[in-house]
Amino acid sequence: MTSKIAEIERAYQDSVAERFNKDELKLGVSKRLKEITWKYIKPLLTGKTLLDIGCGLGFDSILLAKMGYKVMGVDISPISIQKAKILSEEMEVSDKTNFLVANIDVDQLPGKFDIVLCRSVLHHLTTYSLEESIKKIKSCLVPSGRAIFIEPLDKNPLANINRTILDPYDRSPTEKPLNLSRTLDAFNSCFRYVRHRELALFSGASYFFHYRWPALYETLQKILDDIDNFLLRIAPKLREYAWITIIDANNVL
Secondary structure (H helix, E strand, O other), X not given: OOHHHHHHHHHHHHHHHOOOOHHHHHHHHHHHHHOHXXXXXXXXXXXXXXXXXXOOOOHHHHHHHHOXXXXXXXXXXXXXXXXXXXXXXXXXXXXXXXXXXXXXXXXXXXXXXXXXXXXXOHHHOXXXXXXXXXXXXXXXXXXXXXXXXXXXXXXXXXXXXXXXXXXXXXOOOOOOXXXXXXXHHHHHOOOOEEEEEEEOOOHHHHHHHOOOOHHHHHHHHHHHHHHHHHHHHHOHHHHHXXXXXXXXXXXXX
């Protein structure tokens, strides 16, 4: 990111982090575990060390540390990192986690890891091409390592209604959701093996009940996810209209 864009992004992420007190941080971990993405991420996890890029408040990092990983979390937001450290102590995994403030566009990322996890990161990066950003993240992997990306896509009608009408202020002003075909082209130019799964063709509708009616949200999410999986299986061309893609990339089968 350019320095101006990085400052905008940092200020936004700091403002989000400031909303969370200690109890809300703990609740955030349990909510993250119930998100549909975790159902599909868990089978991909291997190895012992993990770099969580764009770790935010540390929800994924905490869950991964609870699973036995040694986790390094990095984020552009100092307040997010401060609260992630507090959360790791509260959840008794501070011995398995390390959190660092970093702008991955310009800073050297630390070490080599078995897994790199990037949740909603690439669609914020603007300094370099998508291919260059992926290559930089790839450089943090051991030769047999695996990169897992969870990113929003640009053509889902429900997501676009949420972004532009229902919830236009609860998102970074610099973000730009990804186009699926261009993103897969970029990954295929950087990795030998690229697998992807698209989610939330319709199940994203459950998000609108997330805060007011959490029980309804969980039930609706499961039902609509089954419907999405069926539709995406019989009509693969619908994948580009999903809300989310999970990309699993590595150089070794």
